[in-house]
Amino acid sequence: MRDVGFFRSWLRAMAASVDREAAWLTELDSPIGDADHGSNLQRGFAAVLAAWEEDPPTAPGDALRSAGRTLISTVGGASGPLYGTLLRRAGKELGEATEVTDSQLREALFAGVTAVAQLGGAAPGEKTMLDALVPAVAALSTSYQAAARAAEEGALATVPMLARKGRASYLGERSIGHQDPGATSSALLFRTLADTAAGAS
Known part of the structure; x- marks a missing residue:
């Protein structure tokens, strides 16, 4: 069972991970975005x-x-509403329970990712955060570590993709060859979840 302490530990770990990787996330965002993904998430x-x-x-x-x-309320650009929707929808799915099972957390995260897809009007293969999120939630039924690996592989798989949604889509063919920053930060979210689960078990 996972209590509120687990969730606080997870998102504290995510905050620390974003702090460490902020410059890299912004570097990834520079050629295909507004060069602010790392700093926005850090804030x-x-x-x-x-x-x-x-x-x-x-x-x-x-x-x-x-x-x-x-x-x-604090993150600019698209990433604030998208990450906010992911977490709010997952939280709504969990309700007011003081402890939740891993199965309930999986279902909540699936609901959150579905809400992100609906909000952004995107699908896997379009060079967005969904390229990491969708395979991650699919792999959650195996393990948290499998989900983290799937997210990381999904982020890497965005490099050869042509962006079809978001700011990067304005670049057309020039978006090819760059790793999507949103997919990369989404992989950090699932890596910190897996590491928190490993430390708590």
Whole structure:
């Protein structure tokens, strides 16, 4: 069973990972985006932790909903609404339970990724964060580590893709050869989830 402490540990680990990788994420975003993905996420996850200091979440769903709201309100560009939707929808799925099973978390994350796809109007293969998120949630039925690997492989697979959605799609053929920053940060989200689960088990 996973309690609110697990979710706080996961998103704290994500915040630390984004801090470490912010320059890289922004470097990936420079040729095909607005060169702000790393700094935007860094600001957003720092705000999540600050909000939790003021008003600590009391349940897993509460932690995800709170984080989602904060990301939407503090992160610019598309990544705030997309990450916010992912976490808020997953949190809504978990409801008010004080502990959740791994199966419930898998279902919640699937619901969150489905909501992201609906919001962005995108599908796998279009060089977006869904290229990491969709294979990750599919692999969750195997293990958290399998999900993290699937997300990382999905992010790498965006390099040869032609962007068909988002800012990168404006570049047409010039988007080919670059790794999608949103898929890359999505892989960080699942890597930190897998590492948190490994440390908690």
